[in-house]
Amino acid sequence: MTTYSTNEFKPGLKVMLDGDPCSIIENEFVKPGKGQAFNRVKIRNLKTGRVIERTYKSGDTMEGADVIDIEMQYLYNDGEFWHFMNPESFEQIAADHNAVGDAAKWMKEQDTCMVTLWNGVPLSVEPPHTVVLKIVETDPGVRGDTSGGGGKPATLDTGAVVRVPLFVQVGELVKVNTRTGEYISRAKE
Amino acid sequence: MTAEYRPDWRPAASTGMLQLRARIVSRLRAFLDNQGVLEVETPLLSHCAATDVHLRSLATRYTGPGAPGGRTLYLHTSPEYPMKRLLAAGSGSIYQLCKAFRDGESGRLHNPEFTLLEWYQVGDDHHALMGRIAALVGDALYGLLDLAPAETITYREAFLHYAGVDPFTDAAALIDWAHRHGLGPPDTAGALPAGDLDGWRDLVLTHAVEPNLGRGRLVFVHDYPASQAALACVRPGIPPLAERFELYLEGVELANGYHELADAPELGRRFDTDLERRRVLGLATVPRDERLLAALAAGLPDCSGVAIGIDRLIMLAAGARAIDSVLAFPLERA
Numbered sequence: 395m396t397t398y399s400t401n402e403f404k405p406g407l408k409v410m411l412d413g414d415p416c417s418i419i420e421n422e423f424v425k426p427g428k429g430q431a432f433n434r435v436k437i438r439n440l441k442t443g444r445v446i447e448r449t450y451k452s453g454d455t456m457e458g459a460d461v462i463d464i465e466m467q468y469l470y471n472d473g474e475f476w477h478f479m480n481p482e483s484f485e486q487i488a489a490d491h492n493a494v495g496d497a498a499k500w501m502k503e504q505d506t507c508m509v510t511l512w513n514g515v516p517l518s519v520e521p522p523h524t525v526v527l528k529i530v531e532t533d534p535g536v537r538g539d540t541s542g543g544g545g546k547p548a549t550l551d552t553g554a555v556v557r558v559p560l561f562v563q564v565g566e567l568v569k570v571n572t573r574t575g576e577y578i579s580r581a582k583e
Numbered sequence: 584m585t586a587e588y589r590p591d592w593r594p595a596a597s598t599g600m601l602q603l604r605a606r607i608v609s610r611l612r613a614f615l616d617n618q619g620v621l622e623v624e625t626p627l628l629s630h631c632a633a634t635d636v637h638l639r640s641l642a643t644r645y646t647g648p649g650a651p652g653g654r655t656l657y658l659h660t661s662p663e664y665p666m667k668r669l670l671a672a673g674s675g676s677i678y679q680l681c682k683a684f685r686d687g688e689s690g691r692l693h694n695p696e697f698t699l700l701e702w703y704q705v706g707d708d709h710h711a712l713m714g715r716i717a718a719l720v721g722d723a724l725y726g727l728l729d730l731a732p733a734e735t736i737t738y739r740e741a742f743l744h745y746a747g748v749d750p751f752t753d754a755a756a757l758i759d760w761a762h763r764h765g766l767g768p769p770d771t772a773g774a775l776p777a778g779d780l781d782g783w784r785d786l787v788l789t790h791a792v793e794p795n796l797g798r799g800r801l802v803f804v805h806d807y808p809a810s811q812a813a814l815a816c817v818r819p820g821i822p823p824l825a826e827r828f829e830l831y832l833e834g835v836e837l838a839n840g841y842h843e844l845a846d847a848p849e850l851g852r853r854f855d856t857d858l859e860r861r862r863v864l865g866l867a868t869v870p871r872d873e874r875l876l877a878a879l880a881a882g883l884p885d886c887s888g889v890a891i892g893i894d895r896l897i898m899l900a901a902g903a904r905a906i907d908s909v910l911a912f913p914l915e916r917a
Contacts, residue, residue, distance in 0.1 A: 423690025427839045428813050429637055430785035431687070449766050449790065451774040451782070
């Protein structure tokens, strides 16, 4: 197993802490001029998302976590699991609700998502930054309104609800920012 | 092939920061020159190196006349040893502004190459020198930072006041403190051996004490544990205390000073203790500076000395958060 010394600590490094895979967020070197050096580290637990602070004696090591980010194609949901395929190896994996989380409401079949795997098992799924989805339900807009000011809620074909301008109608495609959940524009097929 | 664009050719410090550096350095010089302190230069490269287990010297090699097969030379971690040889030779009070080098130290407040002001005042004990340093730093920062009058606090008082733990109890009390503050065993600072009392003191110091020191004023911490005397005199008592001090401003360690140990046999014993600890810890062994021991045997005048971190001083004067912003070319761009 890979181990990392404090000299290798940097934001983004994946390490094991208390049996869970974690990612280093911040690493500060602290040393009295004539004393022991320490590394004060902020670490995010990749399973729970919790951020914790730890201090290591400089020169200490942490076990690396076999965590990789890989682009995968979302195939389908069987009611319990979301299935993804590696477009290069055609290998398929199934992610549970804990891993998919909020990404579920943005994912459409065939979309390419970033799947974080720990020892080959999905830890988390990130949808594309922007997605194009179809409006399945929204109030009829006011004719002539093109400004988009105010807006109205619209339900998309994945189940997500976003605010759209009044002129956007059921059956239309819209481009949405998945990070903020905000409408960007109308879209064509 | 097109030339690769390297934005890091640029300095990390702004021109304004370079001007601030020049202003502070010239004020420090003017102050010391006016006090009749002699500016000196000593070698950055030396045959010997500091024995302190917490200092790692960078080593390089010289090959040429006098050393056909090449020989190891160390970049100094401070100019302390040769400056004491000058003092023993009768220089009177001296100072030096120079680069110092420390392997393994890089971070928000550390660059492996940094600027030190090293100053020895003959006839001063550590308290007298602390007073002069407050005046020197106050003068350098005049018009830049509005500081309240300097204060002193003992190492023990600082621990009791800010961490609520007595540094002169045993390691168990400090380990318990660390544990209660989420810093303790098993997997974090637990890599510090239970018997490493000074290591646990440093953990409490860096996490709970230092960040509170010197808010809006210069604060001198003095009377260190004898085990942390380094090259300071130790005053007998229960417990014996090192006549050593550190200067803090805004939670940042700015200076380290001693009422200087002048006892050659005692210095030899401290060197040997350090070298034995280095051997046990598997650290690089370094040659003892026999010339320094000879200088002390010849007679070091009663004096106190201090090393002030100039980059950090400039950083605080500028209200900057990291040392990199006051260095033209920090390690990454060097």
